[in-house]
Amino acid sequence: MKKNFARAVAAALLASAATGPMVAAPASAQIGGIVHDPRNYSQNILTAARTLEQINNQIKQLQNQATSLLNEARNLQSLPVSTxxxxxxxxxxxxxxxxxxxxxxxxxxxxxxxxxxxxxxxxxxxxxxxxxxxxxxxxxxxxxxxxxxxxxxxxxxxxxxxxxxxxxxxxxxxxxxxxxxxxxxxxxxxxxxxxxxxxxxxxxxxxxxxxxxxxxxxxxxxxxxxxxxxxxxxxxx
Incomplete structure (x- = not known):
């Protein structure tokens, strides 16, 4: 009897899922009392990655400028000997x-x-x-x-x-x-x-x-x- 009842409940749930309106998945979930939003998290990671790339580009520009200044300083050095x-x-x-x-x-x-x-x-x-x-x-x-x-x-x-x-x-x-x-x-x-x-x-x-x-x-x-x-x-x- 118990097995037959469980089967009937499962069939009813499947029928309800097949004929009833679709329900959207939740955008956030509560874990340990903290609300976690996956879409927000992904956006923050992308923003951080882009910021890090900009910082790296700025560091490279500063390195190139420093190298250029060193080369200019060498070009302006006077010959140490004179005849x-x-x-x-x-x-x-x-x-x-x-x-x-x-x-x-x-x-x-x-x-x-x-x-x-x-x-x-x-x-x-x-x-x-x-x-x-x-x-x-x-x-x-x-x-x-x-x-x-x-x-x-x-x-x-x-x-x-x-x-x-x-x-x-x-x-x-x-x-x-x-x-x-x-x-x-x-x-x-x-x-x-x-x-x-x-x-x-x-x-x-x-x-x-x-x-x-x-x-x-x-x-x-x-x-x-x-x-x-x-x-x-x-x-x-």
């Missing part, structure tokens, strides 16, 4: 050697005056003693110019050791450069060394050219002096 003083000293030495030139030196006024006195027409119109004195002065000009050229050459040769040291210092510094400014400054100093070498070469060419021109002028003046002496000799006879 400017050594280069200026070498240039000053070469200029000093050029300024020691005697006789007809590197001055337009002195050149004009010297040639008027010893190499041109009026230099051959004086007395025999004056002709001899002018010839002697021209010889001294030529010998002095060759001596000056050799001094300049010797000075530039002595500069080569310092130039080699400067190049080694700058190349070593450029290889360990940490930023764009250091690399640019190293390049500028290497260009300065090259400019100094070009200046030395110009000084050598100037000294050699001076010596050659004075020697050529001496030869031309000697020829003119010989003609004048021969003319006077014939006239005296």
């Amino acid at each position: 400017l003083g050594e280069l200026q000293a070498q240039v000053d030495q070469t200029r000093q050697l050029l300024s020691e030139a005697e006789g007809i030196a590197y001055d337009v006024t002195d050149i004009r005056k010297g040639f008027e006195q010893r190499y041109k027409g009026t230099a051959f119109s004086g007395t025999a003693a004056e002709l001899v004195a002018n010839a002697d002065a021209r010889w001294k000009d030529s010998v002095g110019a060759f001596e000056d050229a050799m001094k300049v050459q010797a000075g530039i040769v002595s500069n080569m050791g310092g130039t080699r040291t400067s190049i080694g210092t700058i190349v070593g510094a450029s290889q360990s450069a940490t930023g764009a400014l250091q690399a640019a400054q190293a390049g500028n100093q290497l260009l300065a060394i090259q400019s100094q070498q070009i200046a030395d070469l110009s000084a050598v060419l100037s000294a050699q050219g001076r010596a050659q021109m004075l020697d050529a002028a001496r030869a031309a003046a000697a020829e003119a002096d010989g003609r004048e002496r021969f003319r006077r000799f014939r006239k005296g006879n």
Whole structure:
């Protein structure tokens, strides 16, 4: 009897579920006296995840900005070595050697005056003693110019050791450069060394050219002096 009654109740419940209105599942449940809302809970988890992602993105941006600032700081660091003083000293030495030139030196006024006195027409119109004195002065000009050229050459040769040291210092510094400014400054100093070498070469060419021109002028003046002496000799006879 009990089994038959239970079966009847179960059948009635199934029939009622099949024919009766659908009832929505509860949106919340009470567990241990606390109301739990699954939809609210899921929404909170999604919000927390999005907030965490935004925080991570902000941290990455700050890291990128810090890296950029470090790179800019490296790019603004100055090169720790400089060879400017050594280069200026070498240039000053070469200029000093050029300024020691005697006789007809590197001055337009002195050149004009010297040639008027010893190499041109009026230099051959004086007395025999004056002709001899002018010839002697021209010889001294030529010998002095060759001596000056050799001094300049010797000075530039002595500069080569310092130039080699400067190049080694700058190349070593450029290889360990940490930023764009250091690399640019190293390049500028290497260009300065090259400019100094070009200046030395110009000084050598100037000294050699001076010596050659004075020697050529001496030869031309000697020829003119010989003609004048021969003319006077014939006239005296």
